Amino acid sequence: MKPSSDxxxxxxxxxxxxIHGLIRGHDLELGRDADTGGQTLYVLELAQALARRPGVAEVELFTRRVEDPAVSDDYAQQTEQLNDKLKIVRIDAGPKAYISKEQLWDHLDVFADxxxxxxxxxxRLPDIVHSHYADAGYVGSLLANQFSIPLIHTGHxxxxxxxxxxxxxGLNTDQIENLYNMSRRIDAEEHTLAxxxxxxTSTHQEIEEQYEIYDFYQPEQMRVIPPGTNLQHFKPPQGNELSGELYQRLSQHLKEPDKPIILALSRPDQRKNISALxxxxxxxxxxQDKANLVIVAGNRDDVDDLESGAQEVFHKLWASIDRYDLYGKVALPKHHYRSEVPEIYRIAAASGGVFVNPALTEPFGLTLIEAAASGLPxxxxxxxxxxxxxxNCHNGILIDPLEPKTITSALEDILAHAAKTKEMIQQGLQGVQTHYSWEAHTQSYLEMICPIIKEAERLERKPLTRRxxxxxxxxxxxxxDQNLMEYPQALQQMLAKxxxxxxxxLFIIATGRRLDSALRLLKQHRIPEPDVLITSGGTEINYAPKLTTDKAWEHHLDYHWMPHRVRAILKDYPGLKLQPKSEQTHFKVSYFIDTEIANLEEIKCLLHQEEQSVNAMLSxxxxxxxxxxxxxxxxxLRxxxxxxxxPLEKILVAxxxxxxxDMMRGNALAVVVANRHDEELSQLTDLKHIYFAKNSYxxxxxxxxxxxxxxGTCQSPLTAPKEG
Structure with a gap:
């Protein structure tokens, strides 16, 4: 038997x-657990949209059958017919009970059989198999190879x-392996790519920052087709938005609620950069004269009950509101329901407002599409x-999230030019229909798969191997500052390597600068985001591609740390002056020091006498x-x-x-570049594993x-084994 499109x-x-999660044709239990989230909604809406296409005869969505008193009986049905062209087929594999995706790996071969x-x-066989996530990719690979059916994959x-x-x-490597079967997952992803x-993928950035690190990645294999947006939910204002109960809740603390609304909607996360807005x-x-600012940042009862990162975001927001005296101009509503989000967009649109996403990093930007579909620039x-x-949509302005002035300028421009803004809104509505509706998604999807099914555009496999x-x-x-800021041509050669x-x-940047300052400098010199960013002198660690903060490291640092005592002890110490607030962080108290007046060893001794367990770093x-x-x-770094x-022996520190x-001492390989500050490291010249370069930067x-x-060998020639 073979596919019979002919x-x-x-x-x-x-x-x-x-395969994983709980999937049914109605009332998806989104957010029930980590496995029942955006992927289940995406797959169901994709299936429904494909079934509406005239050129599609049948769509079958395969998932795992679950018989478990803890979940609905819906998930025990072997088939669920959603309409005459679409059904959900549930396959038996593994235990009857509902289990997490990490526990499914031993049962995937049974699922495939x-x-x-x-x-x-x-x-007849299907013309195409489309797998979602690594577990389905593994199953899809087995079936594609067994039946010679083309495989399409979405990683999520x-x-x-x-x-x-x-x-x-905060998890270590063994814990990650034991809890998440990570090596099996990555093997499955490589097998799927092969x-x-x-x-x-949803964006070009997803390809560049994620898929490129896989051994079986091929650029010709990748296609950017953004997920569709439900335009039944997200639509322009209907005319009654500014008279409802939700509008009253959002605007109750505003002095002049009739002004246009500048709307931001995101989690209270540092990376969302709301404080810059x-x-x-x-x-x-x-x-302030023209508009109010409404920030919808999750739900809260008591801020002190939130996790520390969210607390810090809110305290920053309130500090800024107080600093600029924005009372009555900014609203931070405490609660909203997921179902109210489409109406929140429409309220902002009806007010003549604008939607803002000032995030430091935004891999996709679903809120932007929802806002555009709701009639917002x-x-x-x-x-x-x-x-x-x-x-695609030509309905707004891009800003530099590290430069608040660019946000100000963009908002002033949009609010000051009514005709231009009206054109943006119309272009946004049209752009969403053309590029981000499920109809647009399935149109691009079918244009992609039809030549593959007819064997007109099969992927030419390159000779790739696993490392x-x-x-x-x-x-x-x-x-x-002292390594990467001097020779642009040499910098590009280094980045190319x-x-x-x-x-x-692993590419790591370690700097005394704050995260935002480091990101600004990286952008200025066109240095791509490193895998790891160690900032503020080693007090903060963030990981690409979403600048995820290492919370375990922060918890580790909090031991006996009392910055208010440090500031009090050194308040009147001669030769010290506090650096601006922009250079201070929770885990770093920064001073300008005049070494002609202030003595570093004396400062350390003073802090020790006052029972302060600290590191004092001069640079x-x-x-x-x-x-x-x-x-x-x-x-x-360690x-x-x-x-x-x-291993430290395979880490090169410049x-x-x-x-x-302290990064260069110990077992790591190291190089001191020949800049004007290398005299501060001259005491390291006798250490064999530290190379003093003849060139700078x-x-x-x-x-x-x-x-x-x-x-290659990644070792010092002084320690390399002698040949013969």
Whole structure:
């Protein structure tokens, strides 16, 4: 038996596979657990949209059958007919009970065999199999190879990226393996990439930052087809939005509620950068005169009950509101229901407002599409998915999330030019219909799969091989200011080498700068986001691609840390002056130091006498950072190396100032680039594993790559075994 699109009918038969979670044709239990989230909604809406297409004869959505008193009997039905062209087929595999996706791996071969038996009982095979997530990718690969059916795959998330987020949550490598079967997941993803004819992603950034790190990645295999948006839910104002109960709740604390609404809607997460929006609004009397600011940031009863990151976001927002005296101009509603979100957009649109997404990083930007579909112009971060959205919809302005002035300027521009804004709104509504509706999605989808089914556009397989290690096995660490800011051509050569070896090499930036300052400098010099960012002198660790903060590291640093006591003890110490607020963080008290007046050893002694367990770090002869005793760039680097299971002997550290010394001591390979601050590291000249480069900045780093054969043997020639 074989696919029969060349039989009596050319209408397509499509099989979708989404194994884990709870899937049914009505009342999806979104958010019930980690497995019943966005993927289940995406797959169901895709199936429904495909079934509406005239060229599609049948859509079958395959998932696992569950018989469990803890869940609805709906999930025990072997088939659920949704309409004459669409049904859900539930396959028996493993225990009858509902189990998490991490427990499914031993049962996937049974799922594949039982799904194959289902195919054999039918009159024809599907024309295409489309798998969703790694578990379905594994099953889809087996069926595609067994029956010679083309495989399409959507990853939704990837194991190698997920592993970085789990490391950030505080789990070690063994825990990640035991809890998440990560090596099996990544193997399944590689196997799927080796089999699939096409892989569908939501954005170009998803390809560049996630799929490129896989061994069987092929650029020709990837297709960007953004998910559809339910335009029945998200639609322009109907005329009664400003008279309802929800509007009263949103505007109850505003002095002049009739003004247009600048709307932001996101989780209370540092990466969402909402505080920059408040700063942008506070800096502009023009904006305050013309519009109110409404920030919908999750739900809260008592802020002190929220996790620490969310608490910090709200305290920052309230501090900015107080600093700029924005009372009565900014609303931070405490509660809203998920079902109210479409109406919130419509209220902002009916008021003549604008939607803002100022996130530091935004892989896709679903809220922007929802806002556009609701008749709002948008102001959005230039990072990631919003670039694609505005390129398609032409309905707003991209801003630099690290520069609040660009947010201010964009909002002033939109609110000041009614005719231009009206054109943006219309272009946004049309753009969503053309590019982000389910009709548009399925149109692009069918245009992609039909030539594959007819064997006109099969993927030409390149000779790709798996490398030995599953994960990266070495790391390159560099500071910013004294290493990467001088020779643009050499910098690009260095970055090209790192990109060429990104599957094996972890790229780490370690700097005394704050995260936002470091990101600004990276952007200015066109340095791509590293895998790991160690900032604020080693007190903060963030991981790509979503700048996920390592909460376990923060908890580790809090030991005996009392910054208010440090500031009080050093308040009148001669030769010290506090740096601006922008340079202070919760785990870093920063001073300018005049070393002609202030004595570093005396400062350390004074803090010790006052029972303060701290690290005092001097850099560039003029900056003094007081950190928790457990914090430094070297300690942070060792923590990252341990989490990622990379031996120090395979880590190359490039440094140029005294603040880099504890990263360079010990077992790591190191290079001191020949800059004007290398005298601060002159005491390291007798250490064999530290190479003093003849060249400065990026040229010195390239010299060290060759000296250590970093991308090859990765060892010092002084310690390499002698031949013969």
């Amino acid at each position: 039989a009596s009918s050319d209408a397509l038969h499509i099989a979708l596979i989404s 039982n799904m194959a038996n289902y195919f054999r009982r039918k009159a 998330s990837l194991g190698r990226v997920k592993r970085a987020r789990l490391i950030a949550s 089999t699939a004819e096409r892989v569908i 408040v700063e942008a609004y506070g800096e502009s009397s023009q904006l 948008i102001v959005a971060t230039e990072d990631g998915g919003p670039r694609d959205i505005l390129s 030995q290690g599953l994960y990266k096995d070495r790391a390159f660490v560099s500071t910013l 790192l990109k060429e070896n990104r599957k094996t090499t 560039f002869g003029q900056y003094l950072d007081i950190l928790p005793i457990r914090a430094s760039k070297g300690m942070a 923590y990252v190396a341990d989490r990622w299971q990379i 440094g140029g100032s005294g603040a880099d010394e 990026e040229k010195g780093i390239l010299e060290a790559f060759d000296y250590y054969d970093f991308f």
